[in-house]
Amino acid sequence: MSPFTALAPSLEEEVDPRVADFYRQTLRALNGADIPFLVGGTFSHACYTGIRRSTKDLDLFIHREDYERIAQLMQRHGWRTELTHPHWLAKVYDGPEFIDLIFNSGNGVTPVDKRWFRGNCRAEILGVPVLIANAEDSLLSKAFIMERERYDGGDIAHLLEANAQRLDWASLLERFGPHWRVLLAHLTLFGYIYPGQRHHIPDWVMSRLMERLADEMHEAPATHENVCAGTLLSREQYLHDVERLGYVDGRLTGASSMTAEDVALWTADIHARKPHCTAGEP
Structure with a gap:
Protein backbone atom coordinates (compact mmCIF):
# COMPACT_ATOMS: atom_id res chain seq x y z
CA MET A 1 0.00 0.00 0.00
CA SER A 2 1.15 3.54 -0.70
CA PRO A 3 2.00 5.55 2.45
CA PHE A 4 0.28 8.54 0.91
CA THR A 5 -3.29 9.60 1.46
CA ALA A 6 -4.50 11.74 -1.43
CA LEU A 7 -6.28 14.92 -0.41
CA ALA A 8 -8.61 14.28 -3.34
CA PRO A 9 -9.81 17.82 -4.07
CA SER A 10 -12.61 17.70 -6.64
CA LEU A 11 -11.17 20.72 -8.50
CA GLU A 12 -14.65 21.42 -9.85
CA GLU A 13 -14.10 25.12 -9.17
CA GLU A 14 -10.85 25.22 -11.15
CA VAL A 15 -12.28 23.73 -14.36
CA ASP A 16 -14.95 25.11 -16.67
CA PRO A 17 -18.09 22.91 -16.38
CA ARG A 18 -18.09 21.90 -20.06
CA VAL A 19 -14.40 21.02 -19.93
CA ALA A 20 -14.91 19.16 -16.66
CA ASP A 21 -17.60 17.07 -18.34
CA PHE A 22 -15.16 16.15 -21.13
CA TYR A 23 -12.56 15.10 -18.55
CA ARG A 24 -15.15 13.17 -16.56
CA GLN A 25 -16.41 11.25 -19.59
CA THR A 26 -12.87 10.38 -20.62
CA LEU A 27 -11.93 9.07 -17.19
CA ARG A 28 -15.10 6.97 -17.05
CA ALA A 29 -14.46 5.59 -20.54
CA LEU A 30 -10.94 4.49 -19.58
CA ASN A 31 -12.18 2.95 -16.35
CA GLY A 32 -14.92 1.11 -18.23
CA ALA A 33 -12.43 -0.27 -20.75
CA ASP A 34 -10.10 -1.41 -17.94
CA ILE A 35 -7.15 0.42 -19.50
CA PRO A 36 -4.47 1.36 -16.93
CA PHE A 37 -3.75 5.06 -16.54
CA LEU A 38 -2.62 7.47 -13.85
CA VAL A 39 -3.75 11.03 -13.28
CA GLY A 40 -0.88 13.50 -13.01
CA GLY A 41 -0.27 17.19 -13.51
CA THR A 42 -2.30 19.79 -11.62
CA PHE A 43 -4.73 17.20 -10.27
CA SER A 44 -2.14 14.92 -8.65
CA HIS A 45 -0.14 17.91 -7.45
CA ALA A 46 -3.23 19.14 -5.61
CA CYS A 47 -3.65 15.72 -4.02
CA TYR A 48 -0.11 15.70 -2.65
CA THR A 49 0.32 19.37 -1.72
CA GLY A 50 -3.16 20.84 -1.35
CA ILE A 51 -2.24 23.53 -3.90
CA ARG A 52 -5.23 24.29 -6.10
CA ARG A 53 -4.79 26.12 -9.38
CA SER A 54 -6.57 26.38 -12.68
CA THR A 55 -5.49 24.03 -15.44
CA LYS A 56 -5.72 24.12 -19.20
CA ASP A 57 -5.63 20.35 -19.63
CA LEU A 58 -5.65 16.96 -17.96
CA ASP A 59 -2.46 14.90 -17.81
CA LEU A 60 -2.84 11.12 -17.98
CA PHE A 61 0.18 8.82 -17.81
CA ILE A 62 -0.19 5.66 -19.90
CA HIS A 63 1.85 2.78 -21.27
CA ARG A 64 2.94 3.50 -24.84
CA GLU A 65 1.65 0.12 -25.98
CA ASP A 66 -1.86 1.11 -24.85
CA TYR A 67 -2.07 4.24 -26.99
CA GLU A 68 -3.66 2.66 -30.08
CA ARG A 69 -6.34 1.01 -27.94
CA ILE A 70 -7.02 4.29 -26.15
CA ALA A 71 -7.18 6.16 -29.47
CA GLN A 72 -9.83 3.77 -30.79
CA LEU A 73 -11.83 4.14 -27.58
CA MET A 74 -11.67 7.93 -27.70
CA GLN A 75 -12.67 8.03 -31.36
CA ARG A 76 -15.72 5.86 -30.62
CA HIS A 77 -16.81 8.59 -28.21
CA GLY A 78 -16.48 11.21 -30.94
CA TRP A 79 -13.19 12.72 -29.82
CA ARG A 80 -10.18 13.30 -32.05
CA THR A 81 -6.80 11.81 -31.16
CA GLU A 82 -3.33 12.78 -32.29
CA LEU A 83 0.08 11.22 -31.73
CA THR A 84 1.58 14.67 -31.32
CA HIS A 85 5.15 13.63 -30.55
CA PRO A 86 5.71 9.89 -31.08
CA HIS A 87 8.55 9.75 -28.57
CA TRP A 88 6.47 10.90 -25.60
CA LEU A 89 3.06 12.55 -26.08
CA ALA A 90 -0.38 12.08 -27.62
CA LYS A 91 -3.56 14.15 -27.24
CA VAL A 92 -7.31 13.70 -27.13
CA TYR A 93 -9.32 16.65 -28.44
CA ASP A 94 -12.88 17.74 -27.83
CA GLY A 95 -12.98 20.86 -29.97
CA PRO A 96 -10.29 23.21 -28.61
CA GLU A 97 -10.04 21.35 -25.30
CA PHE A 98 -7.57 18.52 -24.91
CA ILE A 99 -6.16 15.84 -22.66
CA ASP A 100 -2.48 14.89 -22.69
CA LEU A 101 -1.61 11.19 -22.89
CA ILE A 102 1.96 10.97 -21.63
CA PHE A 103 4.13 7.87 -22.00
CA ASN A 104 7.60 9.38 -21.62
CA SER A 105 9.16 12.74 -20.87
CA GLY A 106 9.84 15.31 -23.55
CA ASN A 107 13.57 14.62 -23.21
CA GLY A 108 13.09 10.85 -23.56
CA VAL A 109 14.59 10.11 -20.13
CA THR A 110 11.65 8.96 -18.01
CA PRO A 111 9.45 6.43 -19.88
CA VAL A 112 6.25 5.35 -18.15
CA ASP A 113 6.86 1.72 -17.23
CA LYS A 114 5.43 -0.81 -14.79
CA ARG A 115 7.19 0.88 -11.88
CA TRP A 116 4.82 3.81 -12.23
CA PHE A 117 1.85 1.55 -11.46
CA ARG A 118 3.00 0.22 -8.08
CA GLY A 119 1.36 1.33 -4.84
CA ASN A 120 -0.60 4.22 -6.34
CA CYS A 121 -3.06 5.99 -4.08
CA ARG A 122 -6.69 6.35 -5.05
CA ALA A 123 -8.66 9.56 -5.32
CA GLU A 124 -11.81 10.95 -6.82
CA ILE A 125 -11.19 13.47 -9.57
CA LEU A 126 -14.29 15.30 -10.77
CA GLY A 127 -16.33 12.58 -9.08
CA VAL A 128 -14.55 9.71 -10.85
CA PRO A 129 -12.41 7.20 -8.89
CA VAL A 130 -8.88 7.11 -10.31
CA LEU A 131 -5.31 6.17 -9.49
CA ILE A 132 -2.84 9.01 -8.98
CA ALA A 133 0.75 9.06 -10.23
CA ASN A 134 3.08 8.44 -7.30
CA ALA A 135 4.78 11.43 -5.71
CA GLU A 136 8.18 9.95 -6.62
CA ASP A 137 7.25 9.77 -10.31
CA SER A 138 5.76 13.26 -10.21
CA LEU A 139 9.04 14.53 -8.79
CA LEU A 140 11.08 12.60 -11.36
CA SER A 141 9.09 13.89 -14.32
CA LYS A 142 9.16 17.50 -13.10
CA ALA A 143 12.85 17.55 -12.21
CA PHE A 144 13.98 18.03 -15.80
CA ILE A 145 11.61 20.89 -16.67
CA MET A 146 13.77 24.01 -16.77
CA GLU A 147 12.60 26.07 -19.72
CA ARG A 148 12.73 29.87 -19.77
CA GLU A 149 8.93 29.97 -19.82
CA ARG A 150 8.41 27.06 -17.43
CA TYR A 151 10.39 25.84 -14.47
CA ASP A 152 8.90 23.15 -12.21
CA GLY A 153 11.36 23.59 -9.35
CA GLY A 154 8.66 25.25 -7.25
CA ASP A 155 6.41 22.22 -7.68
CA ILE A 156 9.24 19.95 -6.55
CA ALA A 157 9.91 22.10 -3.49
CA HIS A 158 6.23 21.90 -2.55
CA LEU A 159 6.14 18.13 -3.12
CA LEU A 160 9.14 17.76 -0.83
CA GLU A 161 7.76 20.15 1.79
CA ALA A 162 4.59 18.09 2.07
CA PHE A 176 17.52 9.22 -11.22
CA GLY A 177 20.53 7.00 -11.91
CA PRO A 178 23.21 8.89 -13.87
CA HIS A 179 21.14 12.08 -13.53
CA TRP A 180 21.76 12.22 -9.76
CA ARG A 181 23.18 15.76 -10.04
CA VAL A 182 19.70 16.97 -11.05
CA LEU A 183 18.24 15.46 -7.89
CA LEU A 184 21.04 16.94 -5.77
CA ALA A 185 20.38 20.37 -7.27
CA HIS A 186 16.71 20.25 -6.32
CA LEU A 187 17.43 18.95 -2.82
CA THR A 188 20.01 21.70 -2.29
CA LEU A 189 17.48 24.32 -3.32
CA PHE A 190 14.87 22.74 -1.06
CA GLY A 191 17.17 23.29 1.92
CA TYR A 192 17.56 26.90 0.86
CA ILE A 193 13.83 27.47 0.34
CA TYR A 194 12.79 25.75 3.58
CA PRO A 195 15.77 25.96 5.95
CA GLY A 196 13.65 24.72 8.83
CA GLN A 197 12.69 21.58 6.89
CA ARG A 198 16.15 20.50 5.74
CA HIS A 199 16.13 17.62 8.19
CA HIS A 200 13.15 16.09 6.37
CA ILE A 201 15.56 14.91 3.68
CA PRO A 202 17.20 11.77 5.12
CA ASP A 203 20.83 12.34 6.07
CA TRP A 204 21.91 9.24 4.19
CA VAL A 205 20.43 10.59 0.94
CA MET A 206 22.38 13.84 1.09
CA SER A 207 25.52 12.01 2.25
CA ARG A 208 25.37 9.56 -0.63
CA LEU A 209 24.87 12.31 -3.18
CA MET A 210 27.66 14.43 -1.72
CA GLU A 211 29.97 11.40 -1.74
CA ARG A 212 29.25 10.96 -5.44
CA LEU A 213 30.06 14.61 -5.98
CA ALA A 214 33.33 14.31 -4.05
CA ASP A 215 34.30 11.16 -5.97
CA GLU A 216 33.59 12.89 -9.25
CA MET A 217 35.79 15.84 -8.30
CA HIS A 218 38.75 13.51 -7.88
CA GLU A 219 38.22 11.63 -11.13
CA ALA A 220 40.45 12.25 -14.11
CA PRO A 221 39.01 14.66 -16.69
CA ALA A 222 36.62 12.96 -19.07
CA THR A 223 38.15 11.97 -22.38
CA HIS A 224 34.89 11.33 -24.23
CA GLU A 225 33.25 13.78 -26.58
CA ASN A 226 32.02 17.08 -25.19
CA VAL A 227 28.37 16.55 -24.36
CA CYS A 228 25.86 19.23 -23.47
CA ALA A 229 23.26 17.64 -21.20
CA GLY A 230 21.48 20.96 -20.96
CA THR A 231 19.16 19.80 -23.75
CA LEU A 232 17.77 17.28 -21.27
CA LEU A 233 16.62 20.23 -19.15
CA SER A 234 15.50 22.63 -21.86
CA ARG A 235 14.74 21.90 -25.50
CA GLU A 236 15.55 25.50 -26.50
CA GLN A 237 18.11 27.15 -24.25
CA TYR A 238 21.04 24.94 -25.24
CA LEU A 239 20.48 24.80 -28.99
CA HIS A 240 23.29 27.33 -29.36
CA ASP A 241 25.67 24.82 -27.77
CA VAL A 242 24.80 21.93 -30.07
CA GLU A 243 24.24 23.95 -33.24
CA ARG A 244 27.10 26.43 -33.01
CA LEU A 245 29.61 25.32 -30.39
CA GLY A 246 30.00 21.71 -31.49
CA TYR A 247 28.67 20.02 -28.37
CA VAL A 248 27.03 16.62 -28.66
CA ASP A 249 23.31 16.83 -27.91
CA GLY A 250 22.66 14.97 -24.64
CA ARG A 251 19.38 13.69 -26.08
CA LEU A 252 21.32 11.79 -28.76
CA THR A 253 23.38 9.81 -26.27
CA GLY A 254 22.48 6.76 -24.25
CA ALA A 255 20.89 9.06 -21.66
CA SER A 256 17.74 9.44 -23.76
CA SER A 257 15.55 7.34 -26.02
CA MET A 258 15.14 10.18 -28.53
CA THR A 259 16.23 9.88 -32.16
CA ALA A 260 17.57 12.65 -34.38
CA GLU A 261 14.11 12.85 -35.98
CA ASP A 262 12.48 13.19 -32.57
CA VAL A 263 14.85 16.02 -31.69
CA ALA A 264 14.19 17.79 -34.99
CA LEU A 265 10.40 17.59 -34.56
CA TRP A 266 10.58 18.65 -30.92
CA THR A 267 12.76 21.63 -31.88
CA ALA A 268 10.49 22.66 -34.76
CA ASP A 269 7.59 22.63 -32.32
CA ILE A 270 9.13 25.40 -30.20
CA HIS A 271 8.01 28.29 -32.39
CA ALA A 272 4.75 26.60 -33.37
CA ARG A 273 3.61 26.40 -29.75
CA LYS A 274 4.69 29.79 -28.44
CA PRO A 275 3.58 31.61 -26.36
CA HIS A 276 1.96 28.51 -24.81
CA CYS A 277 3.79 25.53 -23.41
CA THR A 278 2.61 21.96 -23.12
CA ALA A 279 2.54 19.59 -20.19
CA GLY A 280 5.56 17.65 -19.07
CA GLU A 281 8.16 19.69 -20.93
CA PRO A 282 11.05 19.70 -21.76
Whole structure:
Protein backbone atom coordinates (compact mmCIF):
# COMPACT_ATOMS: atom_id res chain seq x y z
CA MET A 1 0.00 0.00 0.00
CA SER A 2 1.15 3.54 -0.70
CA PRO A 3 2.00 5.55 2.45
CA PHE A 4 0.28 8.54 0.91
CA THR A 5 -3.29 9.60 1.46
CA ALA A 6 -4.50 11.74 -1.43
CA LEU A 7 -6.28 14.92 -0.41
CA ALA A 8 -8.61 14.28 -3.34
CA PRO A 9 -9.81 17.82 -4.07
CA SER A 10 -12.61 17.70 -6.64
CA LEU A 11 -11.17 20.72 -8.50
CA GLU A 12 -14.65 21.42 -9.85
CA GLU A 13 -14.10 25.12 -9.17
CA GLU A 14 -10.85 25.22 -11.15
CA VAL A 15 -12.28 23.73 -14.36
CA ASP A 16 -14.95 25.11 -16.67
CA PRO A 17 -18.09 22.91 -16.38
CA ARG A 18 -18.09 21.90 -20.06
CA VAL A 19 -14.40 21.02 -19.93
CA ALA A 20 -14.91 19.16 -16.66
CA ASP A 21 -17.60 17.07 -18.34
CA PHE A 22 -15.16 16.15 -21.13
CA TYR A 23 -12.56 15.10 -18.55
CA ARG A 24 -15.15 13.17 -16.56
CA GLN A 25 -16.41 11.25 -19.59
CA THR A 26 -12.87 10.38 -20.62
CA LEU A 27 -11.93 9.07 -17.19
CA ARG A 28 -15.10 6.97 -17.05
CA ALA A 29 -14.46 5.59 -20.54
CA LEU A 30 -10.94 4.49 -19.58
CA ASN A 31 -12.18 2.95 -16.35
CA GLY A 32 -14.92 1.11 -18.23
CA ALA A 33 -12.43 -0.27 -20.75
CA ASP A 34 -10.10 -1.41 -17.94
CA ILE A 35 -7.15 0.42 -19.50
CA PRO A 36 -4.47 1.36 -16.93
CA PHE A 37 -3.75 5.06 -16.54
CA LEU A 38 -2.62 7.47 -13.85
CA VAL A 39 -3.75 11.03 -13.28
CA GLY A 40 -0.88 13.50 -13.01
CA GLY A 41 -0.27 17.19 -13.51
CA THR A 42 -2.30 19.79 -11.62
CA PHE A 43 -4.73 17.20 -10.27
CA SER A 44 -2.14 14.92 -8.65
CA HIS A 45 -0.14 17.91 -7.45
CA ALA A 46 -3.23 19.14 -5.61
CA CYS A 47 -3.65 15.72 -4.02
CA TYR A 48 -0.11 15.70 -2.65
CA THR A 49 0.32 19.37 -1.72
CA GLY A 50 -3.16 20.84 -1.35
CA ILE A 51 -2.24 23.53 -3.90
CA ARG A 52 -5.23 24.29 -6.10
CA ARG A 53 -4.79 26.12 -9.38
CA SER A 54 -6.57 26.38 -12.68
CA THR A 55 -5.49 24.03 -15.44
CA LYS A 56 -5.72 24.12 -19.20
CA ASP A 57 -5.63 20.35 -19.63
CA LEU A 58 -5.65 16.96 -17.96
CA ASP A 59 -2.46 14.90 -17.81
CA LEU A 60 -2.84 11.12 -17.98
CA PHE A 61 0.18 8.82 -17.81
CA ILE A 62 -0.19 5.66 -19.90
CA HIS A 63 1.85 2.78 -21.27
CA ARG A 64 2.94 3.50 -24.84
CA GLU A 65 1.65 0.12 -25.98
CA ASP A 66 -1.86 1.11 -24.85
CA TYR A 67 -2.07 4.24 -26.99
CA GLU A 68 -3.66 2.66 -30.08
CA ARG A 69 -6.34 1.01 -27.94
CA ILE A 70 -7.02 4.29 -26.15
CA ALA A 71 -7.18 6.16 -29.47
CA GLN A 72 -9.83 3.77 -30.79
CA LEU A 73 -11.83 4.14 -27.58
CA MET A 74 -11.67 7.93 -27.70
CA GLN A 75 -12.67 8.03 -31.36
CA ARG A 76 -15.72 5.86 -30.62
CA HIS A 77 -16.81 8.59 -28.21
CA GLY A 78 -16.48 11.21 -30.94
CA TRP A 79 -13.19 12.72 -29.82
CA ARG A 80 -10.18 13.30 -32.05
CA THR A 81 -6.80 11.81 -31.16
CA GLU A 82 -3.33 12.78 -32.29
CA LEU A 83 0.08 11.22 -31.73
CA THR A 84 1.58 14.67 -31.32
CA HIS A 85 5.15 13.63 -30.55
CA PRO A 86 5.71 9.89 -31.08
CA HIS A 87 8.55 9.75 -28.57
CA TRP A 88 6.47 10.90 -25.60
CA LEU A 89 3.06 12.55 -26.08
CA ALA A 90 -0.38 12.08 -27.62
CA LYS A 91 -3.56 14.15 -27.24
CA VAL A 92 -7.31 13.70 -27.13
CA TYR A 93 -9.32 16.65 -28.44
CA ASP A 94 -12.88 17.74 -27.83
CA GLY A 95 -12.98 20.86 -29.97
CA PRO A 96 -10.29 23.21 -28.61
CA GLU A 97 -10.04 21.35 -25.30
CA PHE A 98 -7.57 18.52 -24.91
CA ILE A 99 -6.16 15.84 -22.66
CA ASP A 100 -2.48 14.89 -22.69
CA LEU A 101 -1.61 11.19 -22.89
CA ILE A 102 1.96 10.97 -21.63
CA PHE A 103 4.13 7.87 -22.00
CA ASN A 104 7.60 9.38 -21.62
CA SER A 105 9.16 12.74 -20.87
CA GLY A 106 9.84 15.31 -23.55
CA ASN A 107 13.57 14.62 -23.21
CA GLY A 108 13.09 10.85 -23.56
CA VAL A 109 14.59 10.11 -20.13
CA THR A 110 11.65 8.96 -18.01
CA PRO A 111 9.45 6.43 -19.88
CA VAL A 112 6.25 5.35 -18.15
CA ASP A 113 6.86 1.72 -17.23
CA LYS A 114 5.43 -0.81 -14.79
CA ARG A 115 7.19 0.88 -11.88
CA TRP A 116 4.82 3.81 -12.23
CA PHE A 117 1.85 1.55 -11.46
CA ARG A 118 3.00 0.22 -8.08
CA GLY A 119 1.36 1.33 -4.84
CA ASN A 120 -0.60 4.22 -6.34
CA CYS A 121 -3.06 5.99 -4.08
CA ARG A 122 -6.69 6.35 -5.05
CA ALA A 123 -8.66 9.56 -5.32
CA GLU A 124 -11.81 10.95 -6.82
CA ILE A 125 -11.19 13.47 -9.57
CA LEU A 126 -14.29 15.30 -10.77
CA GLY A 127 -16.33 12.58 -9.08
CA VAL A 128 -14.55 9.71 -10.85
CA PRO A 129 -12.41 7.20 -8.89
CA VAL A 130 -8.88 7.11 -10.31
CA LEU A 131 -5.31 6.17 -9.49
CA ILE A 132 -2.84 9.01 -8.98
CA ALA A 133 0.75 9.06 -10.23
CA ASN A 134 3.08 8.44 -7.30
CA ALA A 135 4.78 11.43 -5.71
CA GLU A 136 8.18 9.95 -6.62
CA ASP A 137 7.25 9.77 -10.31
CA SER A 138 5.76 13.26 -10.21
CA LEU A 139 9.04 14.53 -8.79
CA LEU A 140 11.08 12.60 -11.36
CA SER A 141 9.09 13.89 -14.32
CA LYS A 142 9.16 17.50 -13.10
CA ALA A 143 12.85 17.55 -12.21
CA PHE A 144 13.98 18.03 -15.80
CA ILE A 145 11.61 20.89 -16.67
CA MET A 146 13.77 24.01 -16.77
CA GLU A 147 12.60 26.07 -19.72
CA ARG A 148 12.73 29.87 -19.77
CA GLU A 149 8.93 29.97 -19.82
CA ARG A 150 8.41 27.06 -17.43
CA TYR A 151 10.39 25.84 -14.47
CA ASP A 152 8.90 23.15 -12.21
CA GLY A 153 11.36 23.59 -9.35
CA GLY A 154 8.66 25.25 -7.25
CA ASP A 155 6.41 22.22 -7.68
CA ILE A 156 9.24 19.95 -6.55
CA ALA A 157 9.91 22.10 -3.49
CA HIS A 158 6.23 21.90 -2.55
CA LEU A 159 6.14 18.13 -3.12
CA LEU A 160 9.14 17.76 -0.83
CA GLU A 161 7.76 20.15 1.79
CA ALA A 162 4.59 18.09 2.07
CA ASN A 163 5.93 14.56 1.48
CA ALA A 164 9.71 14.30 1.98
CA GLN A 165 9.44 12.10 5.06
CA ARG A 166 7.28 9.55 3.23
CA LEU A 167 9.10 9.22 -0.08
CA ASP A 168 10.75 5.98 -1.18
CA TRP A 169 14.19 7.55 -1.32
CA ALA A 170 16.04 4.37 -2.31
CA SER A 171 13.79 4.00 -5.34
CA LEU A 172 14.10 7.68 -6.19
CA LEU A 173 17.90 7.54 -6.18
CA GLU A 174 17.79 4.45 -8.38
CA ARG A 175 15.37 6.12 -10.79
CA PHE A 176 17.52 9.22 -11.22
CA GLY A 177 20.53 7.00 -11.91
CA PRO A 178 23.21 8.89 -13.87
CA HIS A 179 21.14 12.08 -13.53
CA TRP A 180 21.76 12.22 -9.76
CA ARG A 181 23.18 15.76 -10.04
CA VAL A 182 19.70 16.97 -11.05
CA LEU A 183 18.24 15.46 -7.89
CA LEU A 184 21.04 16.94 -5.77
CA ALA A 185 20.38 20.37 -7.27
CA HIS A 186 16.71 20.25 -6.32
CA LEU A 187 17.43 18.95 -2.82
CA THR A 188 20.01 21.70 -2.29
CA LEU A 189 17.48 24.32 -3.32
CA PHE A 190 14.87 22.74 -1.06
CA GLY A 191 17.17 23.29 1.92
CA TYR A 192 17.56 26.90 0.86
CA ILE A 193 13.83 27.47 0.34
CA TYR A 194 12.79 25.75 3.58
CA PRO A 195 15.77 25.96 5.95
CA GLY A 196 13.65 24.72 8.83
CA GLN A 197 12.69 21.58 6.89
CA ARG A 198 16.15 20.50 5.74
CA HIS A 199 16.13 17.62 8.19
CA HIS A 200 13.15 16.09 6.37
CA ILE A 201 15.56 14.91 3.68
CA PRO A 202 17.20 11.77 5.12
CA ASP A 203 20.83 12.34 6.07
CA TRP A 204 21.91 9.24 4.19
CA VAL A 205 20.43 10.59 0.94
CA MET A 206 22.38 13.84 1.09
CA SER A 207 25.52 12.01 2.25
CA ARG A 208 25.37 9.56 -0.63
CA LEU A 209 24.87 12.31 -3.18
CA MET A 210 27.66 14.43 -1.72
CA GLU A 211 29.97 11.40 -1.74
CA ARG A 212 29.25 10.96 -5.44
CA LEU A 213 30.06 14.61 -5.98
CA ALA A 214 33.33 14.31 -4.05
CA ASP A 215 34.30 11.16 -5.97
CA GLU A 216 33.59 12.89 -9.25
CA MET A 217 35.79 15.84 -8.30
CA HIS A 218 38.75 13.51 -7.88
CA GLU A 219 38.22 11.63 -11.13
CA ALA A 220 40.45 12.25 -14.11
CA PRO A 221 39.01 14.66 -16.69
CA ALA A 222 36.62 12.96 -19.07
CA THR A 223 38.15 11.97 -22.38
CA HIS A 224 34.89 11.33 -24.23
CA GLU A 225 33.25 13.78 -26.58
CA ASN A 226 32.02 17.08 -25.19
CA VAL A 227 28.37 16.55 -24.36
CA CYS A 228 25.86 19.23 -23.47
CA ALA A 229 23.26 17.64 -21.20
CA GLY A 230 21.48 20.96 -20.96
CA THR A 231 19.16 19.80 -23.75
CA LEU A 232 17.77 17.28 -21.27
CA LEU A 233 16.62 20.23 -19.15
CA SER A 234 15.50 22.63 -21.86
CA ARG A 235 14.74 21.90 -25.50
CA GLU A 236 15.55 25.50 -26.50
CA GLN A 237 18.11 27.15 -24.25
CA TYR A 238 21.04 24.94 -25.24
CA LEU A 239 20.48 24.80 -28.99
CA HIS A 240 23.29 27.33 -29.36
CA ASP A 241 25.67 24.82 -27.77
CA VAL A 242 24.80 21.93 -30.07
CA GLU A 243 24.24 23.95 -33.24
CA ARG A 244 27.10 26.43 -33.01
CA LEU A 245 29.61 25.32 -30.39
CA GLY A 246 30.00 21.71 -31.49
CA TYR A 247 28.67 20.02 -28.37
CA VAL A 248 27.03 16.62 -28.66
CA ASP A 249 23.31 16.83 -27.91
CA GLY A 250 22.66 14.97 -24.64
CA ARG A 251 19.38 13.69 -26.08
CA LEU A 252 21.32 11.79 -28.76
CA THR A 253 23.38 9.81 -26.27
CA GLY A 254 22.48 6.76 -24.25
CA ALA A 255 20.89 9.06 -21.66
CA SER A 256 17.74 9.44 -23.76
CA SER A 257 15.55 7.34 -26.02
CA MET A 258 15.14 10.18 -28.53
CA THR A 259 16.23 9.88 -32.16
CA ALA A 260 17.57 12.65 -34.38
CA GLU A 261 14.11 12.85 -35.98
CA ASP A 262 12.48 13.19 -32.57
CA VAL A 263 14.85 16.02 -31.69
CA ALA A 264 14.19 17.79 -34.99
CA LEU A 265 10.40 17.59 -34.56
CA TRP A 266 10.58 18.65 -30.92
CA THR A 267 12.76 21.63 -31.88
CA ALA A 268 10.49 22.66 -34.76
CA ASP A 269 7.59 22.63 -32.32
CA ILE A 270 9.13 25.40 -30.20
CA HIS A 271 8.01 28.29 -32.39
CA ALA A 272 4.75 26.60 -33.37
CA ARG A 273 3.61 26.40 -29.75
CA LYS A 274 4.69 29.79 -28.44
CA PRO A 275 3.58 31.61 -26.36
CA HIS A 276 1.96 28.51 -24.81
CA CYS A 277 3.79 25.53 -23.41
CA THR A 278 2.61 21.96 -23.12
CA ALA A 279 2.54 19.59 -20.19
CA GLY A 280 5.56 17.65 -19.07
CA GLU A 281 8.16 19.69 -20.93
CA PRO A 282 11.05 19.70 -21.76
